[in-house]
Amino acid sequence: xxxxxxxxxxxxxxxxxxxxxxxxxxxxxxxxxxxxxxxxxxxxxxxxxxxxxxxxxxxxxxxxxxxxxxxxxxxxxxxxxxxxxxxxxxxxxxxxxxxxxxxxxxxxxxxxxxxxxxxxxxxxxxxxxxxxxxxxxxxxxxxxxxxxxxxxxxxxxxxxxxxxxxxxxxxxxxxxxxxxxxxxxxxxxxxxxxxxxxxxxxxxxxxxxxxxxxxxxxxxxxxxxxxxxxxxxxxxxxxxxxxxxxxxxxxxxxxxxxxxxxxxxxxxxxxxxxxxxxxxxxxxxxxxxxxxxxxxxxxxxxxxxxxxxxxxxxxxxxxxxxxxxxxxxxxxxxxxxxxxxxxxxxxxxxxxxxxxxxxxxxxxxxxxxxxxxxxxxxxxxxxxxxxxxxxxxxxxxxxxxxxxxxxxxxxxxxxxxxxxxxxxxxxxxxxxxxxxxxxxxxxxxxxxxxxxxxxxxxxxxxxxxxxxxxxxxxxxxxxxxxxxxxxxxxxxxxxxxxxxxxxxxxxxxxxxxxxxxxxxxxxxxxxxxxxxxxxxxxxxxxxxxxxxxxxxxxxxxxxxxxxx
Amino acid sequence: xxxxxxxxxxxxxxxxxxxxxxxxxxxxxxxxxxxxxxxxxxxxxxxxxxxxxxxxxxxxxxxxxxxxxxxxxxxxxxxxxxxxxxxxxxxxxxxxxxxxxxxxxxxxxxxxxxxxxxxxxxxxxxxxxxxxxxxxxxxxxxxxxxxxxxxxxxxxxxxxxxxxxxxxxxxxxxxxxxxxxxxxxxxxxxxxxxxxxxxxxxxxxxxxxxxxxxxxxxxxxxxxxxxxxxxxxxxxxxxxxxxxxxxxxxxxxxxxxxxxxxxxxxxxxxxxxxxxxxxxxxxxxxxxxxxxxxxxxxxxxxxxxxxxxxxxxxxxxxxxxxxxxxxxxxxxxxxxxxxxxxxxxxxxxxxxxxxxxxxxxxxxxxxxxxxxxxxxxxxxxxxxxxx
Numbered sequence: 017x018x019x020x021x022x023x024x025x026x027x028x029x030x031x032x033x034x035x036x037x038x039x040x041x042x043x044x045x046x047x048x049x050x051x052x053x054x055x056x057x058x059x060x061x062x063x064x065x066x067x068x069x070x071x072x073x074x075x076x077x078x079x080x081x082x083x084x085x086x087x088x089x090x091x092x093x094x095x096x097x098x099x100x101x102x103x104x105x106x107x108x109x110x111x112x113x114x115x116x117x118x119x120x121x122x123x124x125x126x127x128x129x130x131x132x133x134x135x136x137x138x139x140x141x142x143x144x145x146x147x148x149x150x151x152x153x154x155x156x157x158x159x160x161x162x163x164x165x166x167x168x169x170x171x172x173x174x175x176x177x178x179x180x181x182x183x184x185x186x187x188x189x190x191x192x193x194x195x196x197x198x199x200x201x202x203x204x205x206x207x208x209x210x211x212x213x214x215x216x217x218x219x220x221x222x223x224x225x226x227x228x229x230x231x232x233x234x235x236x237x238x239x240x241x242x243x244x245x246x247x248x249x250x251x252x253x254x255x256x257x258x259x260x261x262x263x264x265x266x267x268x269x270x271x272x273x274x275x276x277x278x279x280x281x282x283x284x285x286x287x288x289x290x291x292x293x294x295x296x297x298x299x300x301x302x303x304x305x306x307x308x309x310x311x312x313x314x315x316x317x318x319x320x321x322x323x324x325x326x327x328x329x330x331x332x333x334x335x336x337x338x339x340x341x342x343x344x345x346x347x348x349x350x351x352x353x354x355x356x357x358x359x360x361x362x363x364x365x366x367x368x369x370x371x372x373x374x375x376x377x378x379x380x381x382x383x384x385x386x387x388x389x390x391x392x393x394x395x396x397x398x399x400x401x402x403x404x405x406x407x408x409x410x411x412x413x414x415x416x417x418x419x420x421x422x423x424x425x426x427x428x429x430x431x432x433x434x435x436x437x438x439x440x441x442x443x444x445x446x447x448x449x450x451x452x453x454x455x456x457x458x459x460x461x462x463x464x465x466x467x468x469x470x471x472x473x474x475x476x477x478x479x480x481x482x483x484x485x486x487x488x489x490x491x492x493x494x495x496x497x498x499x500x501x502x503x504x505x506x507x508x509x510x511x512x513x514x515x516x517x518x519x520x521x522x523x524x525x526x527x528x529x530x531x532x533x534x535x536x537x538x539x540x541x542x543x544x545x546x547x548x549x550x551x552x553x554x555x556x557x558x559x560x561x562x563x564x565x566x567x568x569x570x571x572x573x574x575x576x577x578x579x580x
Numbered sequence: 581x582x583x584x585x586x587x588x589x590x591x592x593x594x595x596x597x598x599x600x601x602x603x604x605x606x607x608x609x610x611x612x613x614x615x616x617x618x619x620x621x622x623x624x625x626x627x628x629x630x631x632x633x634x635x636x637x638x639x640x641x642x643x644x645x646x647x648x649x650x651x652x653x654x655x656x657x658x659x660x661x662x663x664x665x666x667x668x669x670x671x672x673x674x675x676x677x678x679x680x681x682x683x684x685x686x687x688x689x690x691x692x693x694x695x696x697x698x699x700x701x702x703x704x705x706x707x708x709x710x711x712x713x714x715x716x717x718x719x720x721x722x723x724x725x726x727x728x729x730x731x732x733x734x735x736x737x738x739x740x741x742x743x744x745x746x747x748x749x750x751x752x753x754x755x756x757x758x759x760x761x762x763x764x765x766x767x768x769x770x771x772x773x774x775x776x777x778x779x780x781x782x783x784x785x786x787x788x789x790x791x792x793x794x795x796x797x798x799x800x801x802x803x804x805x806x807x808x809x810x811x812x813x814x815x816x817x818x819x820x821x822x823x824x825x826x827x828x829x830x831x832x833x834x835x836x837x838x839x840x841x842x843x844x845x846x847x848x849x850x851x852x853x854x855x856x857x858x859x860x861x862x863x864x865x866x867x868x869x870x871x872x873x874x875x876x877x878x879x880x881x882x883x884x885x886x887x888x889x890x891x892x893x894x895x896x897x898x899x900x901x902x903x904x905x906x907x908x909x910x911x912x913x914x915x916x917x918x919x920x921x922x923x924x925x926x927x928x929x930x931x932x933x934x935x936x937x938x939x940x941x942x943x944x945x946x947x948x949x950x951x952x953x954x955x956x957x958x959x960x961x962x963x964x965x966x967x
Binding site for chain 2: 045046047048050064065066067144148248250292303304305306307345346347348349351352355356360361363364365366367368369370371372373374375376377379380384387390391393394395396397398399400401402403419421422423424425427428431434444445448449451452453456457458463465467469471472473474475476477
């Protein structure tokens with residue numbers, strides 16, 4: 017979720033009311049936003065990802081005006097004289113453009129900062145780091161309309177990029193400027209680059225890379241020209257609407273549409289603000305929220321929040337959301353809007369009267385039973401991460417490398433794969449407790465993950481138990497006895513069959529069999545493995561797959577399992 | 581001390597030693613031999629033997645031990661009692677099976693202990709305190725009539741995101757990140773369900789939604805990841821069991837690419853609960869949350885609007901904790917129609933999810949998430965669970 021920075025004094029100016037941090041905190045809490053931190057007059061607000069119209073102080077101010085002061089925000093949108101012609105050459109590189117003009121602004125450093133912040137936050141989120149759409153704002157006084165949007169071959173492009181005092185070619189801009197290097201990949205392999213020009217062929221910008229120095233906005237700018245270019249029309253138009261409406265808060269709240277002349281000789285005025293209207297029944301709102309809300313309340317409140325509301329029949333409204341909102345896809349979104357206006361804390365909780373039977377899964381029932389027995393046998397339960405690495409799973413244990421679940425971008429070299437066995441994790445635990453009192457008897461019941469391409473997700477969880485003992489001296493019986501005790505307590509008959517594994521001492525390891533089926537292994541750990549882990553005392557363990565054991569236990573204890 | 585036992589002379593420039601006595605036993609040896617046969621007290625030795633004994637003690641050839649004598653003198657009362665007939669009783673420290681069986685225990689006196697003294701330290705084997713907390717949560721949910729369900733760590737993006745109506749190219753998908761798998765990398769998808777999900781994402785299908793208006797890729801949906809929340813387990817349940825009433829919960833590990841520090845972990849537990857029934861609404865969602873939180877001791881609550889891509893309306897619950905003040909404890913909402921209809925679910929579904937670690941830390945008074953996964957056996961042996 018984006019965190020934006022606003023100034024308390026600026027918010028007071030925009031809302032025309034006096035605010036304190038506490039007051040603001042209270043208002044913000046009743047919205048989807050949240051105050052992240054406060055540093056004197058600067059307030060950091062975590063803004064909901066579905067409300068890009070709130071990504072700057074102007075949006076937050078609009079929210080405060082309606083929620084706290086009950087004042088609606090009305091914007092005037094009119095078609096202007098200014099035109100922009102789209103050349104067919106942009107079709108293959110960045111086909112869509114929408115523009116608007118906002119006049120009579122009085123900017124200062126704070127409002128200038130807010131415009132930049134809005135542009136940047138939109139770029140990062142909805143514009144997908146400028147790949148889907150990108151935004152430019154220019155000082156109208158430096159420009160001579162009409163404008164054109166073209167794509168030119170890079171060697172035909174040369175202008176002074178923002179922040180530089182000399183003219184550069186397109187290639188120089190991509191190779192030497194900071195923004196050029198950051199976004200060059202978006203124009204990679206394109207034979208022609210998009211360019212925005214005015215009637216004198218002054219370059220406004222080379223989207224989505226950089227604006228020109230000569231057309232930049234300063235605190236003295238009064239009229240701005242805004243463009244959004246991109247590859248997805250809805251996003252382009254929405255980003256323009258949000259930029260224009262929030263910037264207009266710094267002037268008279270008026271937006272002048274620009275006529276976009278398309279290659280097919282069609283033309284449209286942007287921003288396009290004819291939002292889809294939704295039919296919503298009051299009963300639907302009542303049913304979803306569980307309140308007997310009044311139709312008049314819904315109508316009035318939504319209007320105050322900038323919605324267009326028409327009553328089309330008894331109990332049914334036709335609602336159009338404000339043109340700068342992006343969070344209305346379905347009638348249910350209006351239900352939430354009404355709930356927020358009503359106030360979540362005015363909705364009294366009622367316990368649902370749904371009667372059902374509670375139960376635990378079979379794995380949980382068996383795991384808890386096994387844990388209880390292990391504790392009775394004097395073993396301390398431990399809890400480890402599922403994440404581990406190949407070094408612990410294979411190299412140190414001398415196991416042959418097997419396929420394990422591996423992530424693409426691990427957060428550290430320690431955590432790269434998911435465990436497919438528990439005993440290496442327990443050996444690692446023992447290695448970190450050289451100074452703890454002996455004997456050490458530990459166990460873990462947890463999931464391991466095995467790759468198996470026959471499953472839908474190509475990997476499956478298995479519940480395992482591993483119990484481990486270390487002491488000055490050990491015998492095979494030290495681990496065999498608790499294993500047999502556990503199996504006996506589960507009413508299972510266990511037998512052992514000699515086993516050879518690199519991590520066990522030859523002749524001191526066995527397969528664990530229940531009903532002649534392999535369910536696990538037990539044995540004394542090969543000293544070579546112990547030294548690999550830096551363990552100086554003998555270790556013995558057993559590891560049993562509880563998932564394979566479960567059906568056998570279920571047969572013996574049918575009455576304790578009741579899961580579906 | 582000259583003992584005149586040898587004579588040393590110089591002859592032809594060489595030093596020659598002549599014995600003077602034929603037999604000799606040193607007094608030291610004599611004393612050692614004497615003491616080897618019997619122990620003497622210092623007083624029993626002669627003056628010279630005492631001197632020698634001190635010398636031998638210095639050379640660590642013998643040891644002088646203090647021997648205490650205590651005189652027991654009968655007092656008047658004792659003398660009086662003695663005149664009567666008394667039994668002699670033996671005092672014994674440890675009671676043995678023999679003594680009990682033979683009846684000897686009746687004749688002996690068992691020594692009295694200082695029962696107020698501290699015993700030697702032993703550590704009981706215990707359940708891990710964090711697992712114990714998870715068990716407590718399960719117990720509460722079962723007591724509220726919820727049925728437990730579980731799933732696998734490895735999931736497709738399809739179930740983890742797409743079924744939950746998180747657009748493939750939208751900031752909503754990045755509310756939190758996820759671990760993509762290097763191996764295995766692609767999973768299987770139910771094609772019929774995928775068709776419905778695709779139509780819903782692109783244009784809303786029959787859900788009454790506009791959809792996201794962006795093309796949906798089945799190839800991206802096939803990507804395998806580690807599940808990043810437990811809601812995926814709940815929706816998989818609903819896809820299997822579509823008839824109400826349903827009250828299901830799951831508690832399990834989820835994975836997000838956060839570096840490990842005191843408050844973040846790449847792996848942690850989520851609790852997810854859902855209720856599906858014709859009768860439920862947003863107020864009953866608040867009702868079930870209130871009841872659940874009250875059962876873990878959180879009674880002072882505040883409800884806040886929130887955004888989750890798969891629920892609408894959505895709510896975040898803040899609870900007041902005695903030590904930590906107001907804290908965000910869970911997120912909840914009603915599943916969006918865009919989630920329900922492709923899965924062929926015809927009734928409202930209430931859903932909530934929460935991070936278990938943060939709550940456990942608050943309840944257990946632990947300030948570092950890494951302590952829940954400690955590798956320190958002594959800490960586990962000594963930590964007492966305030967549950």
